[in-house]
Amino acid sequence: MHIAVLAGDGIGQEIMVEAVRVLDALNLPDLRLDHADVGGVAYKNHGHPLPPATLDLAKTADAVLFGAVGDPDCDNLDRHLRPEQAVLGLRKEMQTFANLRPAKAFAGLENLSALKPDIAGAIDLLILRELTGDIYFGEKGQRKTDAGLREGYDVMAYDEEEIARIAHVAFKAAQSRRKKLCSVDKANVLQTSVLWREVVNEVASDYPDVELSHMYVDNAAMQLVRNPGQFDVMLTGNIFGDILSDQASMCVGSIGLLASASVGTGTKGLFEPIHGSAPDIAGQGIANPSAMILSAAMMLRHSFGMESEAVRIEQAVATVLQQGILGHDLGGSASTQEIGDAVVAQLAS
Ligand code: NAD
Ligand code: IPM
Ligand code: MN
16 A cells, blocks of 8 residues: 655645554554655645656556645745646646545534534535646736736636546446535536537436436536435535535535545545645644545545445544544644544544
8 A cells, every 4th residue: 555645735744744653543554655755845845746756656656645735935936837737737648537525414413513403414525626627737828918908717618528428437426325416517608518518418318227317517506505404415616516516515514624536537536625725724734634634535535446444434433523623624622643633542442
C-alpha cells in the first residue's frame, strides 16, 4: 500500500497529521507513506505548485491522499503558478474524471445542520461531479473587445464521451444505492447542458432499473435546502458540483465533514476533503480533521478494497461527533488534535 501523502497548504498540513495517525492506528501491514510538497508550499520550496517529483510520486503510488492547496500569498501569481493549479493538474494527469462527494446526516446529530433537524435528518445523497472537463479546462484568457475594453473569458465545453463516461459512473452508483439519479444542468440556457441532457438520456437506456430525472441547477440549489432527502445520486458537471457540494456540506453540518474520492477507471484515486486550505483559521490548530480522515477511509475502500477498515473509521468519526467532541466549525471547542485523539481512541476501543 504505497500512498502519496500531499498535505499542501494552510490547514491541509494540520488535518493530514490526524489522518496519518488514524491510518497508523489501524496497524495495516505493508503501509508505506511518502510525503511531498504540493501547492503554495511547493511553489515556495521548488518554484512550481506541482513539481515533477510530486507528480511522479502521485503517478507511481497506489493512491494519493491530498489535503488542500491555496495560499493568499500566491493569489497574484500567474494562473499556471497558483497553488490551485496543482490539484487541477493532478486530477487531469491522473485522469480522475469522477469525483464522489457523499453527504449523509449523522444519526442523532441533525441539530448540527444549518437546516431544520427533520429536514436535515433525511440527507443521504451522493454528488457525482465530473472533474476533468467543463469551464475549468476550456480555453480561457483575457482580451480586448472591439471597443477596447478588457474582457475575460472561459469556455464551457463537454464532448459526448466525457459526458457518457461520467453518466455511466453515476448510473452504476445509483444502482448500488436507492436507484435514483438526478442529473443537474442548465439546459434552458447552455448548449453544453443540452448535449449533457441528450447523452445522459442515451446512457439511461443501459440502466432501466434506475429512475432518472433532470433538474436545472438553480432549482437544485433550492431543493437541496428545501428537501435534500429527495436526492439519491446527483450527477453534475464540474462547476455545478463544486458549488452544490459546499452547499450540501452545511446541510449536513459543516464543510469540515465532507470527504471526497476522485477516481478514474482503475482503483487508483486522489482522496481529498471538499474544503480548501482555510487561510482564515490556518495555524491555529482548530480545523476539523474529519473530512480528511473520512477521505482516508474512502481511499481504503476504493483503492485497497478494505471495506471493513473504511467502515471502522467512519463509525469512529460518527461516534466522536455523538460524544459531543465538536470543533469550532460545529459550535464546539475541540482542537484538531483532540478530534484526532478521540478518533484514534475509538479505533483502539
Ligand atoms: P475553504 O474551504 O478553505 O474555507 C471556507 C470556510 O470554511 C472558511 O471560513 C474556513 O475556515 C472554513 N473551513 C474550511 N474547512 C474547514 C475545516 N476543516 N474545519 C473548520 N473550518 C473549515 O474555502 P475558501 O476560503 O474559499 O478558499 C481558501 C483557499 O483554499 C483558496 O486558495 C482556495 O482556492 C483553496 N481551495 C482549495 C481546495 C482544494 O485544495 N481542494 C478546495 C477549496 C478551496
Ligand atoms: C474543490 C476546490 C477546487 C475546485 C479548487 C481549489 C480548484 O474548490 O476541490 O472543490 O474548484 O475543484
Ligand atoms: Mn470547491
